[in-house]
Amino acid sequence: MRPISYSRAGAVADAVAAVAADPTSDFLAGGTTEIDLLRQNVMLPRRLVDINDLPLGRIEDRPDGGLYIGALARMSEVAEAPAVRERFPMVAQALVLGASAQLRNMASMGGNMMQRVRCAYFRDATSPCNKRDPGSGCSALDGFHRGHAVLGVSDHCIATHPSDVAVPLMALDARIHTEGPHGRQVYPIDDFFLLPGSTPHLEHPLEHGELVVGIEVPGLRTARTSVYLKVRDRESYEFALASAAVAVTVEDGVIGEARLALGGVATKPWRARRAEAVLRGAPADTETFRRAAREELVPARTTPLNAFKAELAQRTLVRALQSLTHPEIPS
Structure with missing residues (x-):
């Protein structure tokens, strides 16, 4: 067994200082x-600093109609919050679909x-x-890569980003707030x-010791008409395998604002900017949706086992757009 020391922090500054001072520590x-990765010997910290006592669990309204979600707010709390369900339905849906x-x-x-x-190769401590x-290599490139990414990949990694809720947050231009050794930082989610x-x-x-303390979601009118669609091997x-976060406005049959992001097919939550450009000002019909989806997947780089994902991502995006603009069309 590997000994791991444990402490609980009572203030954000104390947590940051404790982790920043020790390169072998983690929050x-x-x-x-994290516990799974410790058991699999993928993460090897010598010290864990428990942050659950920190006052970072609130969900607060912002003057623009947006929200500030504390980093320690639990997924279930955020999914059930009336403000999230009413103003950002695709965020609530992604949270419910994201885990048991x-x-x-x-x-x-x-x-x-x-x-x-x-x-699986990242989580197998014996695989390159x-x-x-x-520098050890990517076992997935020549291994079992059915679930791996087709967008944003490189010769060094094709692992798919796993988060569901990060996908609608990407579409909404959320901002991540942190506290670290050099004070407060705010990062655009992209x-x-x-x-x-x-x-x-x-x-x-x-940097090491920098702690995520909150997520800022801007108040966007478009977000009220939104959906998160997730396709997976089992219900x-x-x-x-592919997911789509879609928020659009339509007036007189023409698409105005469009905010799209894809999950399950990229190495990070993927903002579908190419598709957005096709949609804006175009007729809100299936042919437009298919054209936008095709355009977004042009840069896809597939492997023998995950080539189906390029087509699946397109169909998922089209279906999500149809469900918002033409709910009478069967799914």
Whole structure:
């Protein structure tokens, strides 16, 4: 057994100072992923600093109609909050579809933003993995890669980002607030998640000891007309093969605002900007939706086992758009 020391922090500054001072330490919140990685010898901290006593669990209204969600707010609490359900339905839907009830009651919103990939090779401490051991190689490239990414991939990593709720947050231009050794930082969510490139072990721009303290969701009228659609191998708790977060406005049959993001098919929550550009000002019909979906998947880089994901992502995006604009069309 590996000895691990444990302490509980009573203030954000104390937690940050404790972890920043020790390169072998880490924060502990809900632990729904971290404990698994400890057991699998993927994470090897010598010290855990428990942050569950910190006052970071509130869900607060913002003057623009948006929300500030504390990093320790549990997924279940956020999913059930009336403000989330009414103003940001796709966020609530993604949270419910993202985990079992037991996990939602434990998992924190900040922890969800920081969760590690579900690649089996990353979680097997004996397999080469550039994300776990930089420079060792990517076992998934020539291995079993059916569930891996087709967008945002590199020669060094094709692991799919696992979060559900990060997908609608990406579509909504959420901002991640942190406290670290150098004070408060605010990251646009697209900058918070890094593409693997040649450094897949760097998943976020955070320095050691920098703690996620909250998520700011801007008040967008478009978000009230939104949906999160998830396609998976089984209906019960399972990770997405493809998912789509869609928020649109339509007037006189023409699309105005469009905010789209994809999950289950990319190395980070994927903002579908190419599809958005096709949709804006175009007729709200199935042909437009298909054209937008095709355009978004043009850069897809597939492998023999996951080539189906490019088509599946397109169909998922089209179906999500249809469900918002033409609910009478059968799913």
